[in-house]
Amino acid sequence: MMETTTLKVSGMSCGGCVKSVTSVLLALPGVTQAEVSLEKGEATVEFEAGQVTREAMAQAIDDAGFEAS
Amino acid sequence: MMETTTLKVSGMSCGGCVKSVTSVLLALPGVTQAEVSLEKGEATVEFEAGQVTREAMAQAIDDAGFEAS
Numbered sequence: 806m807m808e809t810t811t812l813k814v815s816g817m818s819c820g821g822c823v824k825s826v827t828s829v830l831l832a833l834p835g836v837t838q839a840e841v842s843l844e845k846g847e848a849t850v851e852f853e854a855g856q857v858t859r860e861a862m863a864q865a866i867d868d869a870g871f872e873a874s
Numbered sequence: 875m876m877e878t879t880t881l882k883v884s885g886m887s888c889g890g891c892v893k894s895v896t897s898v899l900l901a902l903p904g905v906t907q908a909e910v911s912l913e914k915g916e917a918t919v920e921f922e923a924g925q926v927t928r929e930a931m932a933q934a935i936d937d938a939g940f941e942a943s
Contacts, residue, residue, distance in 0.1 A: 819888035821940070828939030869938050870897030871890070 807837065808854045811847055812863060816871040819843070829865045833857050848873070876906065877923045881932060885940040886912055898934040902926050917942070 814826055823841045826848055830839035835856025841848045850862055866873035883895055892910045895917055899908035904925025910917045919931055935942035 816890055816893070818890040821885055821887040821891040822894065824885070825891065825894045825939035828937065832937055868897065868901055870894035 806854045807851055809849060809851050810859050810862070811849045812859070812866065813874045814841065814846055814848050814866055814871055815874075817841075817843055817846065822871065825869055826866055826871055829869045830862060833861060833865055836862070875923045876920055878918060878920050879928050879931070880916055880918045881928070881935065882943045883910065883915055883917050883935055883940055884943075886910075886915065888912070891940065894938055895935055895940055898938045899931060902930060902934055905931070 817823055817826060823843050826841045827839050830836050830848060830850055835853045836850055838851035839848060863873035886892055886895060892912050895910045896908050899905050899917060899919055904922045905919055907920035908917060932942035
């Protein structure tokens with residue numbers, strides 16, 4: 806079943822940052838779509854429930870040098 | 875034995891990008907230091923030879939949404 810969640814992301818300050826956060830989210834197995842907004846400081850992620858967790862998404866963002874909550 | 879290598883990195887356009895590239899490099903086991911220059915578009919990495927390869931560094935940068943060569 807597909808689900809959608811939104812994470813707050815801080816530390817992004819340009820389009821390169823947005824692309825980076827998008828890339829690490831899409832690299833997670835189970836993530837099917839990621840829309841990252843610089844203005845809102847948010848990432849909205851569509852994912853297959855049971856294949857990936859919100860915690861894994863936040864960890865991937867943190868590992869890429871940004872802060873997710 | 876410690877070695878140093880420099881990779882060209884494109885796609886960085888602000889300090890957030892620099893921090894992102896630095897983070898993914900430092901997360902690799904065997905990498906002991908990473909200095910990333912936005913102006914030069916370069917990452918200079920100090921690493922323990924045999925523990926990590928230049929290819930792994932480039933892959934980590936690519937996975938973070940930038941392009942390394």
